[in-house]
Amino acid sequence: MTLDAKALKIAAARAALAHVEDGMKLGIGTGSTAEEFIRLLGVRVSEGLKVVGVPTSERTAALCRRLSIPLTDLDETPRLDLTVDGADEVGPELALIKGGGGALLREKIVASASSRMIVIADESKHVAMLGKFPLPVEVVPFGLRSTLLTIEESAERLGLSLSHEMRLADGKPFVTDGGHFILDASFGRIPEPRALAQALNGIPGVVETGLFTGLASLAILAGGDGIRTIDA
Numbered sequence: 606m607t608l609d610a611k612a613l614k615i616a617a618a619r620a621a622l623a624h625v626e627d628g629m630k631l632g633i634g635t636g637s638t639a640e641e642f643i644r645l646l647g648v649r650v651s652e653g654l655k656v657v658g659v660p661t662s663e664r665t666a667a668l669c670r671r672l673s674i675p676l677t678d679l680d681e682t683p684r685l686d687l688t689v690d691g692a693d694e695v696g697p698e699l700a701l702i703k704g705g706g707g708a709l710l711r712e713k714i715v716a717s718a719s720s721r722m723i724v725i726a727d728e729s730k731h732v733a734m735l736g737k738f739p740l741p742v743e744v745v746p747f748g749l750r751s752t753l754l755t756i757e758e759s760a761e762r763l764g765l766s767l768s769h770e771m772r773l774a775d776g777k778p779f780v781t782d783g784g785h786f787i788l789d790a791s792f793g794r795i796p797e798p799r800a801l802a803q804a805l806n807g808i809p810g811v812v813e814t815g816l817f818t819g820l821a822s823l824a825i826l827a828g829g830d831g832i833r834t835i836d837a
Contacts, residue, residue: 611641613727617827618642620834621689621725624823627655630682632715633669634690635662635708638725642689647672659685661715662708663782679718688719692726693815695824696735699724699837700798704741704815707772707781713813713820721822728828731835735798739789741772741815742805746786752810756790759804765792785812 618641625631625646633643643665650656650673657675659682660666669676690712694702701724703709716722744752753769760767772779772787779787795801795816802816824835 610727613827614638614641614725615645616832617725617727617825618645620825620827620832621723622646622649624687624723625649625654625656625689629656629686630677630684631656631658632685632688632690632719632722633658633660633665633674634688634712635665636691636706638691638727639665639689640668642725643668643672643674647674650674657682659715661690661711662706664706665708679714683718685715685719686721688716688722689725690716690722692724692730692817693738694735695724695726695731695826695835696798697733698818699821699824699835700735701817701821702735702738702740702815703817704743704787705738707741707779707787709741709815710743710781710783710785710813713817716817716820722820724821724824726824726826728826728833731824731826734794734796735816736793736795739791740795742788742790743781743783743785743812743814744788745810745812746778748810749786752808753788755808755810756788756805759808760792763797763801763804765795765801767792783812
């Protein structure tokens with residue numbers, strides 16, 4: 606990461622922190638931009654800010670603990686005030702592609718439990734149409750080949766091209782916190798993300814997709830000209 610890219614992530618995270626109020630129940634995202642938010646939040650907590658957070662991954666939970674950010678879970682705190690998370694792409698109507706960090710299932714559960722979701726990113730993540738970034742699809746290891754064939758058939762029915770590869774870690778399939786695999790699927794451009802999400806989520810072997818539609822209420826994008834916000 607270049608210094609400029611890191612500075613943009615910090616700027617977006619700092620702008621999101623302005624939306625955090627004392628006493629809030631927060632969903633705390635996963636990824637490099639979310640981690641900048643966590644570090645800034647940790648400073649505020651050390652200064653006396655009272656919040657409690659639900660982490661979207663074990664990696665996020667570990668960082669929060671190091672910074673003494675109080676944590677809870679959705680069983681104890683099933684409704685949240687605000688989630689702050691990053692995105693791999695931000696498209697029209699704040700449709701998102703997420704999951705580059707491998708936490709898309711927990712991220713979507715936490716975002717769905719929140720009254721508001723703020724997405725933080727650098728300006729380069731804002732696109733006119735989703736699809737340049739491969740779409741993470743979380744899949745069950747059992748019956749994998751059958752699931753892959755059904756995904757290919759669904760893409761064909763929607764008139765989308767498809768190339769895909771299994772995400773690896775140290776030469777072996779990457780395993781999510783939930784014990785699943787991730788397929789990184791390139792569909793080309795995705796003109797109707799809701800239709801694609803519905804088709805993929807109807808496949809029994811698909812646990813969840815990185816298409817987030819109707820969840821984000823605000824995007825905070827940092828660029829060379831400063832901060833830009835997009836309201837859903």
